[in-house]
Amino acid sequence: MSNSAESEALVRSDDPEHPANHICTLCAKFYNLGWVTGTGGGTSIRHGDKIYIAPSGVQKELMKPTDMFVMDFESREYVRKPQMHKPSACTPLFYAAFKRGAGCCIHTHSQWAVLVTLLVERDFGPDACFEIEQIEQIKGIPKGRGKVGNLGYYDRLRIPIIDNTAHEEDLTESLEAAMEKYPDAYAVLVRRHGIYVWGDNVHKAKTQCESIDYILQLAVEMKKLGLPWCAK
Ligand SMILES: CSCCC(=O)C(=O)COP(=O)(O)O
Numbered sequence: 001m002s003n004s005a006e007s008e009a010l011v012r013s014d015d016p017e018h019p020a021n022h023i024c025t026l027c028a029k030f031y032n033l034g035w036v037t038g039t040g041g042g043t044s045i046r047h048g049d050k051i052y053i054a055p056s057g058v059q060k061e062l063m064k065p066t067d068m069f070v071m072d073f074e075s076r077e078y079v080r081k082p083q084m085h086k087p088s089a090c091t092p093l094f095y096a097a098f099k100r101g102a103g104c105c106i107h108t109h110s111q112w113a114v115l116v117t118l119l120v121e122r123d124f125g126p127d128a129c130f131e132i133e134q135i136e137q138i139k140g141i142p143k144g145r146g147k148v149g150n151l152g153y154y155d156r157l158r159i160p161i162i163d164n165t166a167h168e169e170d171l172t173e174s175l176e177a178a179m180e181k182y183p184d185a186y187a188v189l190v191r192r193h194g195i196y197v198w199g200d201n202v203h204k205a206k207t208q209c210e211s212i213d214y215i216l217q218l219a220v221e222m223k224k225l226g227l228p229w230c231a232k
């Protein structure tokens, strides 16, 4: 897109739920939860045929709508590219979630997520997975893509764990492999790094991420108390 007025229009709106505004307000909230401190983590939103992406290496809680990159979903070309920055290194990972029908993807560096990946370290390898059941908050997570409703109290929540890589974008292949292997998952943990959580829309991605973070914190405390995550 060569016309700068058109490019500007993509990020200027009075609607607080316009993705350029929404990413900024969400990241400010997530900063206060310890999810996106020190420039780590982030959020991306799909809006029709456009994807809104934050810049890389910036304080995510201080971003402005005009800082946003905008990518065309089909061509994967940028239709808005602020000169000062590069797009988030998480972009190919967010894109993997959008290809699976997500409307929003959140990446956090939550310490609870990191700790859980260390607590299941004994299962290190391609099959590593965090599993928990009989916790009320599990009901905040959908059963799976194309399935109706959320998990029940007696259902088991499974979140696959992939190994970290030196560069964020190099996680893409293993994230996509985990998505294939666990088609019902709405989240993937990254060992010693954090978590990616996605949802059909912004509201669902946010509430699912909150539910999962709550469960991960609980899981760490349960482990400290010697309490099992699953009944059997
Ligand atoms: C200190 S953060 C290291 C990079 C990272 O893991 C991350 O999530 C942020 O990447 P971005 O390119 O969006 O700044």
Ligand SMILES: [Zn+2]
Binding pocket: 040, 041, 107, 108, 109, 168, 193, 194
């Ligand atoms: Zn990260």
